[in-house]
Amino acid sequence: MSNCIRTVFYISDGTGITAETLGQTLLTQFPNVEFEQVNMPFINTTEKAINAVRTINENAKNSCGKPFVFCTIISDHLREVLKECDALFFDFFETFMTPMEKELESESAHTVGRSHGMSDSKRYLDRMNAVNYAVDNDDGITTRHYGNADVIIIGVSRSGKTPVSLYLALQHGIRAANYPLTDDDLESNMLPSALEPYRNKIFGLVIDPIRLQKIRFERRPNSKYSSMGQCKHEVMAIKKIFKRERINFVDSTAMSIEEISTTIIQNAGLKKYIRK
Amino acid sequence: MSNCIRTVFYISDGTGITAETLGQTLLTQFPNVEFEQVNMPFINTTEKAINAVRTINENAKNSCGKPFVFCTIISDHLREVLKECDALFFDFFETFMTPMEKELESESAHTVGRSHGMSDSKRYLDRMNAVNYAVDNDDGITTRHYGNADVIIIGVSRSGKTPVSLYLALQHGIRAANYPLTDDDLESNMLPSALEPYRNKIFGLVIDPIRLQKIRFERRPNSKYSSMGQCKHEVMAIKKIFKRERINFVDSTAMSIEEISTTIIQNAGLKKYIRK
Numbered sequence: 001m002s003n004c005i006r007t008v009f010y011i012s013d014g015t016g017i018t019a020e021t022l023g024q025t026l027l028t029q030f031p032n033v034e035f036e037q038v039n040m041p042f043i044n045t046t047e048k049a050i051n052a053v054r055t056i057n058e059n060a061k062n063s064c065g066k067p068f069v070f071c072t073i074i075s076d077h078l079r080e081v082l083k084e085c086d087a088l089f090f091d092f093f094e095t096f097m098t099p100m101e102k103e104l105e106s107e108s109a110h111t112v113g114r115s116h117g118m119s120d121s122k123r124y125l126d127r128m129n130a131v132n133y134a135v136d137n138d139d140g141i142t143t144r145h146y147g148n149a150d151v152i153i154i155g156v157s158r159s160g161k162t163p164v165s166l167y168l169a170l171q172h173g174i175r176a177a178n179y180p181l182t183d184d185d186l187e188s189n190m191l192p193s194a195l196e197p198y199r200n201k202i203f204g205l206v207i208d209p210i211r212l213q214k215i216r217f218e219r220r221p222n223s224k225y226s227s228m229g230q231c232k233h234e235v236m237a238i239k240k241i242f243k244r245e246r247i248n249f250v251d252s253t254a255m256s257i258e259e260i261s262t263t264i265i266q267n268a269g270l271k272k273y274i275r276k
Numbered sequence: 277m278s279n280c281i282r283t284v285f286y287i288s289d290g291t292g293i294t295a296e297t298l299g300q301t302l303l304t305q306f307p308n309v310e311f312e313q314v315n316m317p318f319i320n321t322t323e324k325a326i327n328a329v330r331t332i333n334e335n336a337k338n339s340c341g342k343p344f345v346f347c348t349i350i351s352d353h354l355r356e357v358l359k360e361c362d363a364l365f366f367d368f369f370e371t372f373m374t375p376m377e378k379e380l381e382s383e384s385a386h387t388v389g390r391s392h393g394m395s396d397s398k399r400y401l402d403r404m405n406a407v408n409y410a411v412d413n414d415d416g417i418t419t420r421h422y423g424n425a426d427v428i429i430i431g432v433s434r435s436g437k438t439p440v441s442l443y444l445a446l447q448h449g450i451r452a453a454n455y456p457l458t459d460d461d462l463e464s465n466m467l468p469s470a471l472e473p474y475r476n477k478i479f480g481l482v483i484d485p486i487r488l489q490k491i492r493f494e495r496r497p498n499s500k501y502s503s504m505g506q507c508k509h510e511v512m513a514i515k516k517i518f519k520r521e522r523i524n525f526v527d528s529t530a531m532s533i534e535e536i537s538t539t540i541i542q543n544a545g546l547k548k549y550i551r552k
Contacts, residue, residue: 006380014535015534015535015537015538017297017534017538018297018298018301021293021294021297021391022294022297022372024391025294025348025368025390025391026372026373028385028387028390028391029350029373029384029385029390030376030380030382030384030385031387032382033380033382039538039541039542041538041542042538042539042542065379065380066379068376068379072301074305088375088376088379090372090375092298095371096298096366097302097305099364099366100302100305100306100344103341103342103344103364104282104306104309104341106306106308106309108305108306109305109306109307110305111304111305111307115297115300115301115304116532116534116535117531117532117534117535124532128439128533129494131439131442132495135411135414135438135442138411162407162411163404163407163446166407166411166442166446167446170439170443170446170533219408255393256392256393256400257404257446258291258293258392258393259290259291259392259393261291262291262292262293262315262317262318263318265315266315266317
């Protein structure tokens, strides 16, 4: 069985994001098994469901092991159709919905595509405005709009400020600006005066100089910018400023964008955009 | 029971993204129940687990209904601690892992934080490079790097190109450039010559003029840019170009970023970054 590639189908009436998130989290727990993942989004008619069953059964026939299906379909009828497939079937909705309905003494709405659609247009617009804000206030382009920021992320060039700001905006509707501390800022050993009025919104990133050097080298090889000496100097200087100015900061070296963002939200007490 | 606000706790040893995705999808099915959602990420020690139980029990005592807990903790020990809480407890790991282990004839690794961490640094770096690519190639700044694009999204100003490009990059590691068609481009009634060599990578967005007008008005009120006439004219002109040039396109009016992105991935046959 060990060389068997398992196919994993994500079946959903919407984007498939919930099914994928669910499935991928589980798959990471089997590092020695090879999986092939297939997303089947927008399965919202009987015909599409029957076609999906056909594809899965075809796969089952030609594979060494049963395929896995992670299904977040809400319609009872479509779920019945899909369950006929020859696979290990994880029915997300049925598994969790029944105990919830019982506890809430309320039937669920059976509404399709609410979780990653735009059912609440006011909140959705807020989120889009946060994305525009993050793009317009990336990389210290301007500090004029910092009054409207929820958080201002500062750090040396390539410490992860931009992806973190964009993630906070896109996923959580948080207005995140970011500002790179330059050589001049670092020399001064204090917070740049443009940032001073917003110090309670500032969150710092630091990074290991060895990793920073690698990232910069890929961008601009054989430059002062990507030299080990420069990276070490900048990281040391910025840490000194963060400590001196009592700026909250996190070391991004071994953390993913998601982990850094979660840490910032938690430490800065930010309010996230909530879908429901 | 109907005026009772339910508290929902997301408990995880990592970011809590899986727990939140899971929970929020289910909560959207109860539009008449009010929920308060609390994320408790990075619960990775016995002490933190005991504190979480204390918080949940405090809530249970002071609320009109049992709180809900969506738990993605992997450690058996910590899960045992948490299960002692007075709540409707959804144990994500146990629910799905046991049947998977049986089918795979393999024990799961019980490794913490793999799904939204940076366990695969090569792939993670690809994803970060995609984000840099999207930022560097936003809004037609330059067409020089279009040879490296996975997809080039085109549309009129404010049709959703930037958030979609950023989402594709951040979530899926797809190198997405975007290019706004200007008045001159629209007059010519053909694809701008700079895009011609890349026509097989191009994906179009259209949007309802009424919605476009609203979005533009918020940005630049009382301008030609945000006038109804201009919006109608641009949308009509771009649709004509898409049809004439046989460009694949999608109407973004009633779609979320996630839905537009999923549609583009599906229709353009793009390969996503897969976590596992």
